Amino acid sequence: MTPDPSCTELLERVSEYLDQELDHDTCRAIEAHCRHCVGCAALIAGLRETIGLCRAATLRPLPESVRAKARTQIDELLGRGRTAE
Numbered sequence: 001m002t003p004d005p006s007c008t009e010l011l012e013r014v015s016e017y018l019d020q021e022l023d024h025d026t027c028r029a030i031e032a033h034c035r036h037c038v039g040c041a042a043l044i045a046g047l048r049e050t051i052g053l054c055r056a057a058t059l060r061p062l063p064e065s066v067r068a069k070a071r072t073q074i075d076e077l078l079g080r081g082r083t084a085e
């Protein structure tokens with residue numbers, strides 16, 4: 001990931017990694033981005049509470065409902081959350 005990813009890059013990365021731990025560099029890039037991006041900061045804060053993003057605590061599989069909710073939030077921010085399920 002680039003040192004200063006765009007919102008789209010950042011959120012796509014987070015979406016990819018929902019099922020597993022984010023690597024350290026990605027976590028740092030996310031944190032750096034969130035310092036100057038209110039929208040992503042809010043989303044990441046929510047995801048941290050929901051799924052323990054960037055924490056070693058994510059050792060057990062996430063319930064599908066939690067993953068689906070997180071993906072929905074990300075998709076909405078990426079502007080593609082309007083597709084019908």
Ligand SMILES: [Zn+2]
Pocket residue numbers: 006007010033037038039040041
């Ligand atoms: Zn952003």
